[in-house]
Amino acid sequence: MTLLGSGIFKGMAVTFRNFVGSYFHRERLPTNDYSWRTEGSLPQHAGDYPKEEGEQLRDTTTVTNYSRNFPMLLHDGSEPMDTIRCVACQICERSCPPQCIYIEKSTEKKEDSSGKMQFYPATFDIDVSVCMSCQICVEVCPFDAIVMNSQFELSTPNRFGGLLLHQGDLLKSNDYYHKIHPEEAAARDKRIADEKTAKEAKKKAAAEAAKKKAEAKAGAETEAGDEKKEVAE
Amino acid sequence: MSLEPLTLTDILIATVPLMLIFATLFAFTTWLERKALARIQNRIGPNKVGIPCTRIGLFGLGQPAADGIKMIFKEDIVPRGADRLFHLLAPILALIPAMLVLCFLPLNFPWIKNIQGLVKPFMLDGAVIFFFAITGLNTLAVFMAGWASRNKYSLLGGIRAVAQMVSYEIPLVLSAVIVVMMVGSLNAAEIVKEQADEYWFILSPWGFTAFVIFFIAALAETNRSPFDLPEAESEIIAGYFTEYSGFKFALFFLGEYIAMFAISGLAVTLFLGGGDGPGVTMNPEDQGLATEAFPGLSAVWFLAKIFALIAVMIWLRGTLPRLRVDQLMGFAWKFMLPLSILNILVAGFAWHAEQLDNTIITVITWVISFAVLYGAASGLNQLNRGKVRPREYKYAE
Numbered sequence: 294m295t296l297l298g299s300g301i302f303k304g305m306a307v308t309f310r311n312f313v314g315s316y317f318h319r320e321r322l323p324t325n326d327y328s329w330r331t332e333g334s335l336p337q338h339a340g341d342y343p344k345e346e347g348e349q350l351r352d353t354t355t356v357t358n359y360s361r362n363f364p365m366l367l368h369d370g371s372e373p374m375d376t377i378r379c380v381a382c383q384i385c386e387r388s389c390p391p392q393c394i395y396i397e398k399s400t401e402k403k404e405d406s407s408g409k410m411q412f413y414p415a416t417f418d419i420d421v422s423v424c425m426s427c428q429i430c431v432e433v434c435p436f437d438a439i440v441m442n443s444q445f446e447l448s449t450p451n452r453f454g455g456l457l458l459h460q461g462d463l464l465k466s467n468d469y470y471h472k473i474h475p476e477e478a479a480a481r482d483k484r485i486a487d488e489k490t491a492k493e494a495k496k497k498a499a500a501e502a503a504k505k506k507a508e509a510k511a512g513a514e515t516e517a518g519d520e521k522k523e524v525a526e
Numbered sequence: 527m528s529l530e531p532l533t534l535t536d537i538l539i540a541t542v543p544l545m546l547i548f549a550t551l552f553a554f555t556t557w558l559e560r561k562a563l564a565r566i567q568n569r570i571g572p573n574k575v576g577i578p579c580t581r582i583g584l585f586g587l588g589q590p591a592a593d594g595i596k597m598i599f600k601e602d603i604v605p606r607g608a609d610r611l612f613h614l615l616a617p618i619l620a621l622i623p624a625m626l627v628l629c630f631l632p633l634n635f636p637w638i639k640n641i642q643g644l645v646k647p648f649m650l651d652g653a654v655i656f657f658f659a660i661t662g663l664n665t666l667a668v669f670m671a672g673w674a675s676r677n678k679y680s681l682l683g684g685i686r687a688v689a690q691m692v693s694y695e696i697p698l699v700l701s702a703v704i705v706v707m708m709v710g711s712l713n714a715a716e717i718v719k720e721q722a723d724e725y726w727f728i729l730s731p732w733g734f735t736a737f738v739i740f741f742i743a744a745l746a747e748t749n750r751s752p753f754d755l756p757e758a759e760s761e762i763i764a765g766y767f768t769e770y771s772g773f774k775f776a777l778f779f780l781g782e783y784i785a786m787f788a789i790s791g792l793a794v795t796l797f798l799g800g801g802d803g804p805g806v807t808m809n810p811e812d813q814g815l816a817t818e819a820f821p822g823l824s825a826v827w828f829l830a831k832i833f834a835l836i837a838v839m840i841w842l843r844g845t846l847p848r849l850r851v852d853q854l855m856g857f858a859w860k861f862m863l864p865l866s867i868l869n870i871l872v873a874g875f876a877w878h879a880e881q882l883d884n885t886i887i888t889v890i891t892w893v894i895s896f897a898v899l900y901g902a903a904s905g906l907n908q909l910n911r912g913k914v915r916p917r918e919y920k921y922a923e
Contacts, residue, residue: 297900297903297904297907301845301846304845304846305841305842305845307845308566308841308844308845309841311565311566311567311568312562312565312566312844314568315565315568315569316565321568322568322569322570
C-alpha cells in the first residue's frame with residue numbers, strides 16, 4: 294500500500310528538481326535569451342537564438358534536444374518517396390484530436406525500403422496552424438513513420454496555404470532525426486531492430502513448426518487415404 | 527485590564543504600515559510567483575525590467591512596478607449590459623475584507639509596542655470568529671463580480687466560486703475549532719502564547735491533520751491552483767473577472783493575494799506558533815506582546831512563516847493540474863468533512879488524556895490518535911477512489 298498523498302509528493306519532487314536544475318543546467322532551458330546578445334557574437338550555447346540573418350537561421354541544431362514542435366515523416370534512404378516508412382494506414386489521421394492531418398491513400402502498391410509491396414500516401418498534409426503538438430500521432434504510429442520535428446521558424450506571409458505542410462515539406466531522413474533528437478532516435482532504432490530480430494526468429498520457428506506439421510499431416514493423409522481405400526473396397 | 531480609548535493617531539499607526547507592508551509584499555510575491563513558476567517549467571521568467579533606460583535587469587525586480595503602471599493606464603471597459611454600480615463595487619468589496627482581517631493577525635510590530643506600551647486596537651477576544659465572518663464576505667464580492675458583468679463566463683465563474691467557497695468554508699472552520707478547543711480561547715494572542723508555552727500544534731497528530739485540512743481548504747478559499755476553477759482560463763476564460771480590465775482588475779488581483787497572506791497568517795497563528803521562534807519569548811501577562819532579541823524579530827518570524835506557506839502554494843500551483851468540479855465537491859464533502867469531524871473527536875479525547883499529566887499516557891494517546899487519523903484518511907481515500915482505467919487508443923492496434 295502506498296503512502297497517502299505520495300503521488301502529490303512525487304510530483305512536487307519533479308517540479309523541485311526542475312526548479313533547482315534550471316539554475317545549474319543551462320541545457321534545461323528551452324527558451325533563449327536572444328534579445329540581449331551583444332552585436333556580432335555567435336551562438337555560444339545549444340539554445341542560443343541566431344541573431345544575424347543567415348547565421349544558421351534554419352539550422353534546427355540551435356534548439357535543445359528536448360524541443361518538439363510539429364510532426365514530420367521519416368524516410369530511410371536518399372530518395373524520400375522510395376523509402377518512405379508511412380503506409381497510409383490513416384491511424385494518425387483518425388487519432389489526431391484537432392484533425393489537422395489529411396491523408397489520401399495511393400491506389401496501387403509499390404516497393405518500400407525493405408522491398409515489400411506497400412501502399413503509400415498519395416497526399417499527406419498537416420495543417421500546423423491547427424496542430425497542437427500533442428504527439429499522439431507519434432504514439433499511435435505502428436510503423437515509426439511519424440515523429441516530432443524541432444523546426445521552429447515556420448512563420449509565413451500566407452496564413453492558409455503557407456501553414457499547410459505538404460508531403461515534401463514533411464519528409465525528413467532518419468539521419469536528420471538522429472541529428473535533432475539523438476537519444477530518442479537511437480532508442481527508436483534499437484527498438485525497431487529488436488522487433489525485427491524477434492520477428493525473424495519467430496518466423497523461423499513458425500516456418501519450422503509448419504514444416505514439421507506439414508510432414509506429419511502428409512503422413513497422416515496417406516494413412517487416411519489408405520483407410521479410405523480399404524473402406525471403399 | 528482596561529484599555530484607554532484610542533486616538534486617531536493610534537489607529538493610523540497600527541493600520542497604515544500594515545497596508546503598506548502587505549501591498550509591497552504583494553508586489554514582491556507576484557514577481558516571486560512568476561519567477562518560481564517559470565523555473566519549475568524550465569523557463570527564465572521576468573528578467574528584463576530593472577532600472578529604466580539601462581540594461582541592468584536586477585532579476586526582473588522592476589516587473590511589479592511595470593505591471594502596476596500598465597494596469598493604471600489601461601482603459602477601463604465596462605460592458606454595455608453590466609450593472610455599473612456593482613461592477614465597480616465588486617473589486618473594492620473583494621479587497622476590503624482581505625485587508626481588514628490582516629489587523630487580527632498577532633503581528634508584533636515594534637511600533638505598536640512603542641505607543642503607550644499597549645496599543646492593540648484589534649486584539650479582539652473573538653479574533654478567530656471575526657476572521658471567518660469577514661473572509662466570508664469574499665464570496666459575495668466574487669459572485670457580485672460574476673453577476674454584475676452580464677457575461678455567461680463571468681456568471682459561471684461566480685457560481686463555481688460560491689459553490690466552492692461555501693463547501694470549503696466548513697472544513698476550514700472545523701479544523702480551526704481544534705485549536706480553539708485545545709487553547710480554550712478565540713483570542714489570537716492567547717493561541718500563540720499557548721503554543722509558545724507548550725508546542726506548536728502542527729507537531730501533534732490532530733494538529734497536523736487539522737493543518738493539512740486547513741491548508742487545502744485555504745487553497746480553495748483563495749481560489750488557488752489546484753482549486754482555481756472559478757478563474758479556470760482554459761474553461762471559462764477568466765471566470766468572474768473576465769469583464770474586468772485596468773485598475774479594477776488590479777484590485778481583484780491585489781485582493782486575492784492579500785487574502786492569501788491573511789489566510790496563511792491565520793494558519794501560522796493557529797498551527798505554526800505565530801511569531802514564536804528562536805530569540806522570542808512570549809509574555810503571558812502582556813496581551814501577547816513578546817520579548818525579542820531585537821525589535822521586530824517576532825514580526826520577521828511571522829512573515830517568514832507566511833512566506834514559507836506562500837512558497838508551498840506557488841510550488842503546488844506549478845505541480846498540480848486543476849480538479850474537475852465533481853472531484854472538487856466530492857473532496858470537500860466526502861473526504862475533508864468526515865475527516866475533520868473525526869479529528870475533533872480525536873482531539874477531544876487527546877485533550878482529556880493530556881489533563882492526566884502522565885508522559886506514558888500522552889505518548890500512547892499520540893500514537894493511537896495518529897494511527898486512527900491516518901487509517902481514517904486512507905479508508906476515506908479508498909472509499910472515494912474512482913476507477914482509473916489505462917488510456918485507450920481508439921484506432922491503433
